Amino acid sequence: MSAVAVEVRPPLWRRLIGFNALTAVVFGIGGYYLGWFIGHHINGASVAYLGVGGIDQNDLSVFLGYFLGVAGFLIGMGFGVYPWARLRGYPPSLREKEQQGVGRYFGLCTDHKVVGIQYLCGIGLFFFIGGLNAMLIRVELLSPARQVFPAGQYLTLVGMHGTMMMGIMSSAILGPFANYFVPLMIGARRMAFPRIESLTFWLLMAGGAILTTTIFFGGFPTGWTGYQPLNDQANTGMDSYIVFFALVGISMCLLGLNMIATIVTMRAPGLTWSRLPIFCWGVLSTAVLQLLAAPVLIAVLGMAMLDRTAQTTFFIPSGGGSPYLYQNLFWVFGHPEVYILALPGFAIVLELLPVFARKPLWGYRLAVAGMLGVTLLSWLVWQHHLFMSGINSNLRPFYMLSTELISIPTGFTFLCGLMTLWRGQIRFTVPMLFCLAWFFNFLIGGLSGVFLSDVPSDVTTHGSFFSMAHFHYTIMGGLVFTFFAAIYYWIPKMTGFQLNERLGKIHFWVMFIAFNSTFAPLFAAGFLGQARRDVTYPAHLQFINDWVSISAFVLGASMLVFLYNFVHSLLFARIKAPVNPWSSLSIEWQLPSPVPVHNFDQIPVFTSDPYGYGEPSRPSALPAASPAGGSS
Amino acid sequence: MSDVAHPATEYSIVEGEPPELMGRNLNSAGHLLASATAFFFLAFVFAYFYLRSLNNDHLWRPKHVDPSLTLGTLVMALTVASALLVRLGVLDHRAARRAQWRLKGALALVAGLIAIVLQFVEWVSAGFGPADGGYASVFIGWTAFNVLFVLGTLFWLENLLATAFRYRRIPSGAPAPGEASGDAGRLGHDIADPLSLVRSGLESLSFYWAFLAGLGVLAWIVLYLI
């Protein structure tokens, strides 16, 4: 953002009018009340246009309000221009709003680098809200008897924390980092569908806002799984959950589609499949899961919506439906979803280890096979979430086997990662520390997962804090740690500024110790009989819970260290980062920081993968053709 | 360090992509969209057979729940006909018979719209409501979401038709930059050739529409015949 073109800028108020986030919010709220109004007239219910405050059971008006609200939001953001032009037969422009300036971060922008930074900030915001919910949950669990929150509010907190984290964080790596770096790594100037790329981000933001509004409608009691028939029973706060998750589903599906299309069609010459950076392979396998799993989620939420509005009986046993249907379909989505969260972590770890071990990635093909194997197997395991439910009990041995089989391809990732470290020249930078923590966390998470996959052991651990600790080890330990690794690794490229290394290390150590101190005792709490999502627990578990709560507060505080580092380094200290601070061979580090809008003067030609550390033909990974315009 | 990019490079110099890229992107998107759609309707197929096998409270399908086979068949047939017409339109477009493609495309659009109207007629005249048991739920849910998908696809078809009609007189090549996007105020890196846009879109649409029509046939078999 150094050399902004000098032009006469109109006054501020004039610049605020147009398609941007402000207009979008106004249109969104307007659309919401329009839908609310229509819904009330269709249902003939009493008219209460100011929906805030009272709990209204007219689900139709809430759904219509949300749908029109989202439509208004997107139109205000500028997404209506394209279909309107196409409707009248004008071909679209390929790129929109890519001019320099802060304004492009608050609207539709087709520059994949802008979208990446939008994602980083947007996801950070909702990660913060979700984390705050977790803190409040831990406040409540300080005491088994004294209730800080009423039972309903507590369930809403639990549900919002879970739903926010599962929904928004599905895009935690793919949103910011894959959008930003996949086109660079494959030598492209853009994503395959830049407008859809921007759409996925704004859908996610609209969804996050909608989930937050559940508190105005009385919250929802179901947790992130939204099991029927509780879902059908619940008041209108449930509608926020349904609309949120459906929007996340659409966003994920489109994000996956865009990623696959980009990686398949837009690779630069010479970038064969066996030279593709392992990060792109991880993104590709995640994208496949997103593309195919999310539609199942959207469908099942559509059924839930019809049950709540049109009075269908998909999930109502006394009306010819079955709650099992929901559980089955939800987990057909839900288990791939778990790997949507875990696989990007594998990808980041395997991508970063060679840089900081100064060795080529060990067993490239095995690593790819591992990720693809996980992708495939994750479709065959969903009923292990239902071992105690009485569904198809004769199939339990199969699901036990298929679930445990997943540890084989996951083991490939471990082997490749560990052997990359072997006899390397390891540098313990901040991103590397986060990657190494992944090994520890995912080891614990994976081994505890074996207990859950075994039916006899699952009897006690299922639905207890054990399973909760398990998936926090895999998702928080596997995804969030690598998320931070990616931030510390790539921020110098994305912004051109350095993050403070000392603060980064403080952040890491506090986070790592507090994380383990928070979740390791929860394995014990689960085994000792503490059920998930309970507002209260047996009195003799208070010591464990207090310990965990205090650790969780420290964990929360470590995020503040990061936040301070992030804001201070990027907005105030502003120390210029070297072009290639990590001496990486990957192509994105050969570009200027921040990356120019057009990425490459000329599309590069690849001759090898980016892991040639220690090999004589080293810089051959990216002999770009001579620059066309600039001088050097 | 090899210099691969410079911040000062003129944007217009680096713009310009291989012309077949748009077609490749749209082609892969069509296939990916089709697979996503398949998984979406798989949920309904699963719901159908699952609820049918459970038959909770003997409410899978009470006697009066019996949608009109005639209307259902008509909806299915019109969808298939529309997809066929689009396919034939693709062949016309490839053979540079642009007027024929426009005619077939328009007919396909009309056929699709009639199918949707008939679907509404069927809902209203079915004699049962969404609350009448498992089959009724699946029937309403499946057909309703199918209509949404069909509407989206018809919108896509309409876009291509509109572009084809708007540029019916030019042999090929670019219109003026501002004009091309329909928004003169925009900074344009516009798609130079609207006709290539129609072609690549049409190829992809034809695949997706045929796939969706196939899913329509599946719905017809499952909901009416089994």
Add this chain to the structure above:
Amino acid sequence: MAPPAVTPASPSVAHGKRFLIAWIVLSAIATPLVAIFLGPAIPPGNDSVQASEQVFSNTVMVSISTPVCVFVLLFLLYVFASFRSRGSALVDGPPIRGDARIQLIWMVVTSATVLFLAGFGTYELLKSGSGGGQGPNAAFQPAGYKRALDVQVIGQQWEFTYRYPTYGGVEVPHLVLPADTLIRLHVTSLDAIHSFWAYQLGVKADANPGVDNIVYVETKGPLQFDIHCAELCGLWHGYMFDTGHVVGASTFAAWIKRQQSYFEPVMRYLPPYATNYLPDPSRRAG
């Protein structure tokens, strides 16, 4: 920038051998310790046959996990100690891109472990149902299942009640079971999904409306056990707990007789005993 120096590919120390010996020694020490001291201490304890089996399963799991855990942690420690970059100069490691032999060994070992675990789990599961809900028509039943005592567990928002079909279908608010008996629990629900978790008995089975979820448990001696709902079922889910008792056969006989006479007046208002009950559509109840 000049290309960094490369460390020689041929190792001066036999790192691999050294690490493997350390791993084998450490595992050989740690695994028996874990199996003897940690495994049996893992809940749910030995208060029913099923619970004991779970303890055994947990012991096997945790014992197998130990060498894996030792491997990864020792590997990391070894690597940190031996292969850290010293000095500020940028040095590249040896360009090793893989080793087919190691890959093969790794695949074989992990596959064998996984197959063993799955086989072991299946065996344990089929032996007695291991205390998990197995639905209305499981193919495998524990030995002597025909003589099992039927007890129905009905979940509703937000309490469990229990019916004894063998004793006229009497419905009671607290669970009492006879000692040293194989019991067939029929878990069902009237509204949302609950999960019946009898902690010390090692029993967990979801209560679904319209489903008869069967779970077998063979009690041992007299016992007081905790019952808890383990599936989020709405507002007061956290308070849906209870205490059950396993009592001697004669005490049980006396108790059930007392319950029958006590609940006699209300029995005619109850629906007849069935494997499940379909109440009015559960819409908008709370």
